[in-house]
Amino acid sequence: MAFRDYFAVFTNRRIAAAMFIGFASGLPLALTGSTLQAVLSDAGLDVKTIGWFTLVGQPYTWKFLWSPLLDRFPIPPGRRRGWMMVMQLLLAAVIATMGGLNPAEHLATYAVLALLVAFFSATQDIAIDAYRTELVHHEERGAAAAVGVFGYRMAMLTSGAGALILADTVFNWQQTYWLMAAIVALLAVFTFFSPEPQTDARPPKSLQEAVVEPWKEFFSRRGAWLLLALVIAYKLSDAFAGSLSTKFLLDMGYSKAIIGEANKVFGLIATIVGGFLGAAWMVRLGLYRSLLVFGVLQALTNAGHWFIAQAGAPDHTLLFAAIAFENLAGGMGTTAAVALLMSLCNPRFTATQYALLSALAAFGRVYVGPAAGYLVAQLGWADFFVFSVAAGVPGVLLVWAMRARIRELDVN
Structure with missing residues (x-):
């Protein structure tokens, strides 16, 4: 078998879905990290306050605590896609709201919104990891991992370096965050049309069983x-x-x-x-x-x-x-x-x-x-x-x- 034949694993709808959900996973990350720090700095906040904002990323560390909820309670149109879509729509709404606020004037509200972005993003990640795992065949796991990382990295560049460049040259921060919100909303449309994993596994019958x-x-x-x-x-x-x-x-x-x-x-x-x-x-x-x-x-x-x-x-x-x-x-x-x-x-x-x-x-x-x-x-x-x-x-x-x-x- 020629080496090019081994790359054929990348050429199917399941792997394409794995790449796009990788992008969906990575996009919100910088908006609560490096890009958020730039927004706060431009708003004139001191370094101590900006330092406290780094704690909004905690949901990514503790997401396993509420992961059983996603196993126990499926949301239409699919057990995983429903959760992904709901989180993406919530992310779009919260990111757009952040774009409409001046953090210097609404500091507490801005902090809560940033925390919500991290929470919804971490919850989306739980659903995405489960969806990718259930979607691909065992011989496609490596390809799904590779394209997922690629999509994730491209999204981080989009909401990280890309957002910084846009805010400095074309848009202001409000417009940049609205653009990021629009991209997340479009990803929800893609999620709706993504293939449903073929599995006969039944969800847990109770929350206790899920835990x-x-x-x-x-x-x-x-x-x-x-x-x-x-x-x-x-x-x-x-x-x-x-x-x-x-x-x-x-x-x-x-x-x-x-x-x-x-x-x-x-x-x-x-x-x-x-x-x-x-x-x-x-x-x-x-x-x-x-x-x-x-x-x-x-x-x-x-x-x-x-x-x-x-x-x-x-x-x-x-x-x-x-x-x-x-x-x-x-x-x-x-x-x-x-x-x-x-x-x-x-x-x-x-x-x-x-x-x-x-x-x-x-x-x-x-x-x-x-x-x-x-x-x-x-x-x-x-x-x-x-x-x-x-x-x-x-x-x-x-x-x-x-x-x-x-x-x-x-x-x-």
Whole structure:
């Protein structure tokens, strides 16, 4: 089979839907993050107040708490699409309302609206993750993960850098937020016409069943604890290497402009390319071999930072090479990791189980920062990145130890 044939998995309506819902997931994020900070700054608010606004993103962290509601109570026109549409229409209304207010004059109201955007967006994410998992066939999981990440990243550019450029050149903030609201409303129309997953799984009969049964069902499986350990450990190497990367490059003498170009532009492109390559290779390799190969690659390519530390002086060729290999491998690893999460979900409880598993998968990215700071202080930068490579070993060993179980997941 020619390599181009492996890309054929991308050419169907289900994968197109996965890309657009990825875009829907990513669009609101910057509107409660970097773009919101720019709005507040232009309104003349002080840095302390802006700092408090960073807390509006908390619903993304705690969304698993209300995820059982989405398993228990379906909303027409589909079990997942109904929730997605309702959240998108609510998001459009709240984002448009934010555009019509001056945060300096309506600070408390603006804070509540920003919190609502984060809450509705996090709830939409629960439905989107469940929908994507139930929609695609098992051989399409890698492709769905790749196009989902691509759509998500494009949406973040739209509501992040795109919104900043529009507000500075073409529109004011009011018009920019109204445009973002209109885009979200259009996404609700797309959701309405998206395909419905073909599944015979019945929803939980009670809220108690929706809360208790997902855990009970998961831990009844063979190797459940090792699978959870794998979910946590698989991206740990990347979490350590990326936790202080900007500080590291500044210490090595690289300018902020070069760091931004390397990480935010070149690195983003490499991550997206890696995601699509990973999805194509997953068709040939299967889930187990993909997790194993990509896990080894994403750990080893973190050694590029070690070479930068050893160079002793800024070397732009070395920097871009290191970023390229690291993000290519990281993109492939992310595709395999998302496919693993999708394969672990029972269709009856997809919303709850995916929300819980994805929270565990984010554990390293969220919590290794403090430990990384202490390790750098004790080891120095070069040895720290040797440690980051070693941090990938447990995840690879768990993949190998669970190979029979992972192969079973790949055919279900």
